[in-house]
Amino acid sequence: MSIDVFYFSGTGNSLQVARQIARHVDAWLRPIATYDRQTEPIGPEDALGVVFPVHGFSLPRVVETFLKRVDLCRYEYIFVVSTKGGSPDLVVRDVSRLARRQRRTVDAFFSLSMPNNTHFIHDLDTDDEVDQKVRRAEEDVLRIATVVQLRDKYIPPQAKTFSLTLLGAVHRFLSLTEFGGFGRRFSTTSACTHCGVCVTVCPSRRIVMGKGRVSWDTGHPCYVCSACVNYCPAQAIRNRGLKPSRTQPSSQYHHPAVRALDIAAQTET
Ligand SMILES: Cc1cc2nc3c(=O)[nH]c(=O)nc-3n(C[C@H](O)[C@H](O)[C@H](O)COP(=O)(O)O)c2cc1C
Structure with missing residues (x-):
């Protein structure tokens, strides 16, 4: 078992x-x-x-x-x-x-x-x-x-409301359009040091480094996971769809116990 x-x-x-x-x-x-x-x-x-x-x-x-x-x-x-x-x-x-x-x-x-x-x-x-x-x-x-x-069953109660139907429609739109084009609007600022961390953490292998320039290969889907933005050591990845946070304008988040290498490992075959 x-x-x-x-x-x-x-x-x-x-x-x-x-x-x-x-x-x-x-x-x-x-x-x-x-x-x-x-x-x-x-x-x-x-x-x-x-x-x-x-x-x-x-x-x-x-x-x-x-x-x-x-x-x-x-x-x-x-x-x-x-x-x-x-x-x-x-x-x-x-x-x-x-x-x-x-x-x-x-x-x-x-x-x-x-x-x-x-x-x-x-x-x-x-x-x-x-x-x-x-x-x-x-x-x-x-x-x-x-x-x-214990192989127990646990199904939490689900509300059946109109708002869930609405959320479903919003989800379908976001999922089919890479969050309304959000996934196609990444770029780096002049702070980028070309360290390649974004390339290694990207689970869809969409980010490529060519001649010292980072680019997003639109031939691969973007999973919109935000790993690149949050693990960039230079905080150099921007997205035109991402408004600066009101409370923490330049901050990033990743789980304190999970390093970039751990995220990268999910694409190592
Ligand atoms: C593109 C995107 C959409 C998200 N949408 C929601 C959402 O609809 N509701 C929510 O509660 N959190 C949302 N989140 C937050 C994440 O679900 C949450 O931080 C999650 O724990 C991140 O898990 P990970 O670190 O394993 O990627 C979203 C995050 C991203 C990147």
């Missing part, structure tokens, strides 16, 4: 949660970003966990693609953990719909409030808020691990 924990993460919140769950329940940690390129077969695990950030009120497109491709029926127990900045979301509804396409249900859903990693939607958290949320998430992970170990 063993467990696959697949994860996707831009700034480490979901990676850290996935790592901690994997440690507690003794699971294999597998990056969603390399699933398409993976050559070795996935082992005979009987349980599947999927951990990812909420993007635009639901799951990131790369996670949606993964859930359409992975054979859910080969797992006896499936759990889903989403991390988010704090807005309402449609994860339970949308993942359940994807599972139903394979005549499968998800056994447990968990949602963790973690530090926000983009001021596209909300302001970033203060240092104190980051500390609090990170600590609370660590406690929540222990509860999740217990439920998973």
